[in-house]
Amino acid sequence: MAAMSTDVIATKTCDCNTNRSLDITTPRNVHLSAFYKRSFAYYTVKLRMPVILTNLIDNLVRNKKQIIERFGEGTQEELKQIIGEISQFKYEVQTNKPLKLLIEDKLLGTSPPDVKIYNEYIQKQETLEGHATHFHTIWLLTECYMYRRIWQSFQTKYCLKNFDPFENQKQQSFASSLPLIEKMGEYLIRLLDHEAEKTEFIQLLKLNLWGNKCDLSLSLGKVGDDNSLFDTEVMNPFILCDESEKIWNLMISESSSEIIDIVFDNAGYEVFTDLCLADYIITCKMAKLVRLYVKAIPWFISDVMKHDFFWMLDQLKNSSNENLKKIGHRWADHISNKKWTIHISDFWTLPFDYTHMPKVDPDLYKQLAQAKAVFFKGDLNYRKLFGELNWDPTTPVDQGLQNFNPTNLCIMRTIKADIVCGIRKGIAEELSAKDEKWMEKGEYGLIQFSNKIVSID
Ligand SMILES: O=P(O)(O)OC[C@@]1(O)O[C@H](CO)[C@@H](O)[C@@H]1O
Numbered sequence: 175m176a177a178m179s180t181d182v183i184a185t186k187t188c189d190c191n192t193n194r195s196l197d198i199t200t201p202r203n204v205h206l207s208a209f210y211k212r213s214f215a216y217y218t219v220k221l222r223m224p225v226i227l228t229n230l231i232d233n234l235v236r237n238k239k240q241i242i243e244r245f246g247e248g249t250q251e252e253l254k255q256i257i258g259e260i261s262q263f264k265y266e267v268q269t270n271k272p273l274k275l276l277i278e279d280k281l282l283g284t285s286p287p288d289v290k291i292y293n294e295y296i297q298k299q300e301t302l303e304g305h306a307t308h309f310h311t312i313w314l315l316t317e318c319y320m321y322r323r324i325w326q327s328f329q330t331k332y333c334l335k336n337f338d339p340f341e342n343q344k345q346q347s348f349a350s351s352l353p354l355i356e357k358m359g360e361y362l363i364r365l366l367d368h369e370a371e372k373t374e375f376i377q378l379l380k381l382n383l384w385g386n387k388c389d390l391s392l393s394l395g396k397v398g399d400d401n402s403l404f405d406t407e408v409m410n411p412f413i414l415c416d417e418s419e420k421i422w423n424l425m426i427s428e429s430s431s432e433i434i435d436i437v438f439d440n441a442g443y444e445v446f447t448d449l450c451l452a453d454y455i456i457t458c459k460m461a462k463l464v465r466l467y468v469k470a471i472p473w474f475i476s477d478v479m480k481h482d483f484f485w486m487l488d489q490l491k492n493s494s495n496e497n498l499k500k501i502g503h504r505w506a507d508h509i510s511n512k513k514w515t516i517h518i519s520d521f522w523t524l525p526f527d528y529t530h531m532p533k534v535d536p537d538l539y540k541q542l543a544q545a546k547a548v549f550f551k552g553d554l555n556y557r558k559l560f561g562e563l564n565w566d567p568t569t570p571v572d573q574g575l576q577n578f579n580p581t582n583l584c585i586m587r588t589i590k591a592d593i594v595c596g597i598r599k600g601i602a603e604e605l606s607a608k609d610e611k612w613m614e615k616g617e618y619g620l621i622q623f624s625n626k627i628v629s630i631d
Pocket residue numbers: 218222317386389390391392439440474551552553554555557590591
């Protein structure tokens with residue numbers, strides 16, 4: 175698999191102040207990097223990541239009492255160590271230090287399997303470019319590494335080794351989105367009492383798309399419920415590429431596969447909309463099995479882990495809202511009768527874009543290939559699908575995917591980072607002229623489709 179330019183690292187020296195019409199200083203078709211002063215990557219590493227680390231420390235201090243009650247007295251000392259380690263890490267980010275290798279427990283040989291993979295990749299950047307510092311390497315590596323370093327601080331302790339530091343924020347985001355969730359639940363119940371219908375399915379896709387606006391790492395952990403997520407008519411002009419009809423045509427077509435895969439993004443309202451789509455797919459007999467992919471470790475604050483999924487199911491089953499209670503029991507049945515299955519893979523929390531999957535995790539690529547279609551949700555998945563490269567936004571989707579085509583792909587993403595493919599000529603210039611940060615706020619969305627297949631044997 176010849177990935178186009180995984181060796182062309184953005185940090186090749188370039189005129190950092192190139193004033194490109196399309197907002198960012200990063201030259202075309204090179205990796206996004208914080209090296210470029212006006213890029214969103216720079217803003218993220220310079221401002222957002224330190225804020226995320228500070229908020230994390232504040233949360234640990236504020237919730238210390240509850241954490242000690244829940245995990246036992248030994249936690250007090252561990253919390254002190256963790257806060258010290260994360261403070262030190264924040265200093266490393268802010269002072270642009272080299273990415274430290276993850277702790278390999280050579281003695282006991284009990285390090286998590288991804289430690290070696292991360293460390294080899296970090297060292298590869300060192301040889302390629304003579305550095306891998308937080309501002310001076312591929313943005314995707316810097317950002318994924320931050321969440322893996324956070325996890326290392328917990329995973330290397332005894333009492334807190336499985337503590338999810340973002341759990342309470344994910345649960346709060348569910349609670350604060352309840353009005354929207356109740357609205358969405360009522361809509362689903364209405365949909366499920368009759369056959370699949372094109373307009374309703376496309377409406378469901380759009381509700382699912384806008385659910386991706388709710389992402390805590392962009393909102394820096396602040397949660398809000400935004401009623402406009404539901405006004406799809408009002409929101410339609412903000413969909414810059416709408417291939418929902420192609421997705422409908424695929425979903426109702428005959429296929430040798432009866433499987434649909436959904437690679438989750440965020441917990442809370444977004445995953446509720448994902449499961450509404452999954453329920454519709456099963457109930458309307460578009461597939462016999464929906465496989466749901468969750469993250470193995472706490473990730474980008476709001477990404478769904480297995481415990482988040484089952485916590486939400488419990489909330490629904492015990493809800494005072496009759497629709498949500500009914501939905502909670504339906505969804506628990508889908509799990510118990512294996513119409514829905516939950517899948518965990520380390521690959522989703524590695525720092526790689528998806529061109530690396532055939533080499534790094536060929537079994538996962540082949541698993542995705544079994545599906546009639548894979549739904550990829552959200553912005554980080556989009557960055558990984560399109561190689562974290564600074565494409566010209568009119569680049570065709572199939573070119574941007576660089577042969578990452580295990581099966582039909584349905585890509586649902588609100589635009590929160592300066593990387594876009596597959597939009598019509600002139601749109602990016604028009605939006606840049608209005609607001610040069612148009613790619614960074616999740617205001618615009620994409621529903622994109624690829625039916626190109628590249629199999630690996
Ligand atoms: O994948 P998601 O949840 O839609 O968004 C991930 C994200 O919050 O992280 C990056 C910014 O730090 C951006 O890619 C995006 O804003």
